[in-house]
Amino acid sequence: CFHGLLQDELGVYSEDKNGNPIYNFQYIDAVFDPILNLGMKPFVEFGFMPDKLKSNDKSIFWWKGNISPPNNYEKWEKLIEELVKHWTVRYGKDEVNQWYFEVWNEPNLNLFWSGTQEEYFKLYRHSVMAVKNVSPDYRVGGPATAGRGWITETIDFAHQN
Secondary structure, X not given: OXXXXXXXXXXXXXXXXXXXXXXXXXXXXXXXXXXXHOOOOOEEEEOOOOHHHEOOOXXXXXXXXXXXOEOOHHHHHHHHHHXXXXXXXXXXXXXXXXXXXXXXXXXXXXXXXXXXXXHHHHHHHHHHHHHHHHOOOOEEEOOEOHHHOOHHHHHHHHHHO
């Protein structure tokens, strides 16, 4: 599981002076390549929020993992889609099809998610759409919740949407 995969330290997402996304997967590759070379399969967690996409400054941990909803859900969706496309090109669809994707971690705790349940479900929908736009076969789910919270609500939301 990759806690903080989208955090700014890996330089995944930035924007130019006009607000256009800039993607950089170099450091993610440096993390994933050795893991895959060992024959391990990643369990990918989408989080925390990159600085240019954060809607507020709430964070966790000494390294300031931003726990806010995105300020632009379409840009978030495109980030996830471009990242999953990158993995598909780099490692192949057969490889990525063996991975699991999780949308955030423990969003039912305000310690890890500063948004509402409704905002989380919006993030979830955009994230799932991004992954499924690359391949409808890819497995995406979540969240891993604390104390089994939001399980029924998440299942209901997924069935309805």
